[in-house]
Amino acid sequence: MHNTFIAIIQGIVEGLTEFLPVSSTGHLILSGQLLGFTGDKADTFEIIIQLGAILAVAIIYWRRILGLLGLKTVETGEAVQSGQPKLNLLHVILACLPAMVLGLALHSVIKTYLFSPYTVLAGLVLGGGFMLLGQKKQTAVQAATIDQLSYKQAVSIGLFQCLSLWPGFSRSGATIAGGLLSGASYSAATNFSFLIAIPMMIAASGFELLKSIHTLNASDAGFFLTGFIVAFVVAFLAVITFLKLLERLKLAPFAYYRFVLAAVFLVYLLSQ
Template identity: 80%
Template sequence: MHDYIIAIIQGIVEGITEFLPVSSTGHLILSGELLGFKGEKAETFEIIIQLGAILAVAVIYWRRILGLLGLVKVDSENGNTNAKQKLNLIHVILACLPAMVLGLVLHSFIKTYLFSPYTVLAGLVMGGLFMLLGQYKRTAVQAENIDQLSYKQAITIGLFQCLSLWPGFSRSGATIAGGLLAGAGYKAATNFSFLIAIPMMVAASGYELLKSYHTLTAADAGFFITGFIVAFALALLAVITFLKLLERLKLAPFAYYRFVLAAVFLIYLISK
């Protein structure tokens, strides 16, 4: 029963935070610290529940994904239903390639040196500052929706995504704020951030799963399935809610939340 409680708690943490600009990895590391849930089993479990969160986004964007693959026709978001869809796979590839390559090169270094609570707290603060930079120093909007994004904007967002390789920085925070700095509107930056999350997370989770699949056992099936389902359901609700709230809330409240979380957890670590 204790394992299932951990699965539910971590599934909730993953589902709520994966696509919010607050860093799901950072939250899972910190909550794992509080729960005493660490080691190979914990790392494999995090991969499984991330796949649940990915599935939630795939469900929400299923038609756009099929459109990118050329399997269905998707109307452009620029207001002209007869216009040819501008967003294509090249945009996605350009946005994903930098972080994928850099992540592969630096994988061992990141795993060895950047997955401690203290480095996560540093990532939370740095990511929050970057989000404030994106909100208050954003450039003039050149793309209100994803079909107006240029290849240059896509690769610029991809370069900013590399910042999220630091645990705690937040992939969505880096790409949304980076999109604002690249001239994308909130709607364009957010939708593009969620779309490119799918190949990024599938690649990262797949790579990690290949390295740790030996930790999977039939006895843990219920534990992993519970976390997967909880993460999927909460991620579905979180993405839908976030898409509705972002243009009104902007990024600043999430940045301030990160600062408070980092301060509170730093006090906890020092007092241990």
């Protein structure tokens, strides 16, 4: 019963935070500390439930994904600026490559030195500050829709995504704020952020799963499945809700939430 409770709680945390600009990794590390759920099994569980979140966003964007793969024509009805190609697979590759290469090169360093509660709290604060910067310094919109993004903007967003290699910084926070600084609208930046999350998370989760496959046990199948399903359902609802609210809420409320969360957990950690 205790394992089921942990699976549900961590599944909810993953589903709510994976695609919101608040850092799912940071939240899972902090909630794992509270639940006493740490170690190799916890690390593997986090990978499994991330796959549930990936499936949710892949279903939401299935038409766009098939279009990028040349398997379906995507009729968006969106005007494309002269001289700029409609969103294609090269945009996605250019945006994913920097973080994939840097993440692979620094993997052992990140795992060794940056996955502690205190470094996560630092990431929450720094990421929140960057989100406020992106909102305040947003440049003139050059891409109102995802199909108006240029290759240069894709590269720029990809470079900003490298900031999220610091646990707690938030991949979606870095890419959405980076998109605003690159001349994308909130809608374009958010949709592109969610879209490039799919290959990024598949690559990262696949790599980590191969390294931790020895920790998988048939007796844990129900535990992992529960977390996977909960993360899928919650992530699906969270993404749909966030897409509707972002234009009105902007990034500031999520940044302030990160500051409060960091302060609360700092007090908790210091009291232990």
